[in-house]
Amino acid sequence: MTAVPLQTRLDPIADWLGGCARGDRSALKAIYDREGSTLLGMATRIVRRREVAEEVLQEAFVQIWRRAASFDPSLGSGRAWVFAVVRNRALNQLRDDRHVPVEDHELEGYAAHDEATEDAFDRLADSDALKRCLSRLDPVRRKAVLLAYCLGLTHGEIAGRLGAPLGTVKAWIRRSLASLRTCMS
Amino acid sequence: MTEDRRTLQDLAGEFVLGLLEPDESAAFERRAEREPAAAAAIAEWRDRLLVLDAAAVPLAPHETLWARIDDALDEPASQAAPGAPPARRPSRLARFWNDLPVLRGAALAGAAATLALAVFSAATYRDAQRQPQVIAVLLTPDGKPGAVVDVFADGSSYVAPLTDVSVPADRIMQVWTLADPAVGPVSLGLLTEDGSARLRPAALPAPKPRQLYEITLEPDGGSPTGKPTGPILFKGFAERPR
Numbered sequence: 001m002t003a004v005p006l007q008t009r010l011d012p013i014a015d016w017l018g019g020c021a022r023g024d025r026s027a028l029k030a031i032y033d034r035e036g037s038t039l040l041g042m043a044t045r046i047v048r049r050r051e052v053a054e055e056v057l058q059e060a061f062v063q064i065w066r067r068a069a070s071f072d073p074s075l076g077s078g079r080a081w082v083f084a085v086v087r088n089r090a091l092n093q094l095r096d097d098r099h100v101p102v103e104d105h106e107l108e109g110y111a112a113h114d115e116a117t118e119d120a121f122d123r124l125a126d127s128d129a130l131k132r133c134l135s136r137l138d139p140v141r142r143k144a145v146l147l148a149y150c151l152g153l154t155h156g157e158i159a160g161r162l163g164a165p166l167g168t169v170k171a172w173i174r175r176s177l178a179s180l181r182t183c184m185s
Numbered sequence: 186m187t188e189d190r191r192t193l194q195d196l197a198g199e200f201v202l203g204l205l206e207p208d209e210s211a212a213f214e215r216r217a218e219r220e221p222a223a224a225a226a227i228a229e230w231r232d233r234l235l236v237l238d239a240a241a242v243p244l245a246p247h248e249t250l251w252a253r254i255d256d257a258l259d260e261p262a263s264q265a266a267p268g269a270p271p272a273r274r275p276s277r278l279a280r281f282w283n284d285l286p287v288l289r290g291a292a293l294a295g296a297a298a299t300l301a302l303a304v305f306s307a308a309t310y311r312d313a314q315r316q317p318q319v320i321a322v323l324l325t326p327d328g329k330p331g332a333v334v335d336v337f338a339d340g341s342s343y344v345a346p347l348t349d350v351s352v353p354a355d356r357i358m359q360v361w362t363l364a365d366p367a368v369g370p371v372s373l374g375l376l377t378e379d380g381s382a383r384l385r386p387a388a389l390p391a392p393k394p395r396q397l398y399e400i401t402l403e404p405d406g407g408s409p410t411g412k413p414t415g416p417i418l419f420k421g422f423a424e425r426p427r
Binding site for chain 2: 025028029032036037038040041042044045050053054057058059061062065072075076077079080081083084087091095119120123124125128130131145146148149150152154155157160161173174177178180181184
């Protein structure tokens with residue numbers, strides 16, 4: 001794989017991460033202003049509760065600030081790096097939260113939440129390679145991939161949700177990933 | 186092609202999807218630090234899937250959030266900030282449980298009962314037992330009926346799972362209710378191996394509609410802390426029988 005200077009030039013977040021590494025808070029604020037609402041939407045989809053998602057965002061931005069120097073532009077875009085930090089923090093929060101009693105609205109939200117995967121797929125632009133390649137997958141397998149990525153479910157939870165055996169779900173996802181990789185290359 | 190040997194690409198894809206178990210995930214992250222091919226595979230998967238995150242419905246953060254982030258930057262990284270402890274750190278035991286997603290999955294994958302069965306069961310109890318004050322139908326995380334709890338005026342309860350749960354030999358199901366959020370969940374008792382059980386009266390206020398009930402998987406003998414430590418198998422809210 002070769003370096004991606006063109007992508008870096010078109011990626012202001014990579015420049016702002018450089019600013020963060022030099023201690024420039026306005027660079028972190030620039031990332032926040034540009035991506036904060038999208039990141040909050042993504043984190044809320046995973047942790048479900050908006051106030052928890054805001055805590056996730058707060059902790060993730062502190063991590064972005066402290067770890068900005070470790071960002072390596074030869075390994076993908078600054079935007080992907082920032083999203084990965086927030087996503088990982090949200091997934092950890094979800095795992096920590098699984099034994100905490102929930103509020104009424106969360107229970108009521110189960111059915112609606114399930115539709116979030118279709119919504120995530122529908123919201124992709126038709127010109128996106130990922131949408132084209134996801135649409136080639138069998139709908140149940142596509143759903144398994146989206147339940148994992150968009151909602152942060154585990155293999156076991158996906159198996160329960162889809163009513164399929166655990167081993168089958170693991171194989172579906174593995175084959176779907178291989179097929180996506182071929183399709184998008 | 187064998188199914189049990191995962192390639193670098195398989196691992197990187199599952200890592201980015203968030204599907205590796207915590208120890209596997211940490212190991213793969215360390216591998217990426219010393220193996221450029223692994224780091225590149227992760228980066229490629231992140232770039233492939235990023236559009237899904239970027240297309241999330243945006244939500245405007247609370248107007249004070251940036252000020253909170255800005256304040257947090259001043260706190261030394263090495264020292265826990267007294268005013269802002271890391272949100273809800275679970276106990277060591279809870280982390281242990283969270284390391285067992287397969288166990289959790291196995292326990293929940295058996296949830297096949299239908300809502301019709303739940304309604305039928307609740308109606309049958311009503312006829313056969315004393316009139317309960319409230320009935321709670323507890324649901325699995327994917328919204329299927331998992332158990333019914335009848336709570337009587339003397340504080341005793343009758344609990345019946347509606348789905349097969351594969352409880353490991355050294356684990357037990359424990360029933361909880363949240364009568365007062367300030368007190369936190371209170372144990373109603375443990376379920377025997379076959380599941381259904383009549384539980385002795387608990388010293389709690391009379392059960393109210395919309396009161397939370399849940400069943401968690403705990404170490405044999407029940408939670409050592411007196412509060413739920415294991416994964417929630419089923420949870421739901423009480424209603425008065427009509």
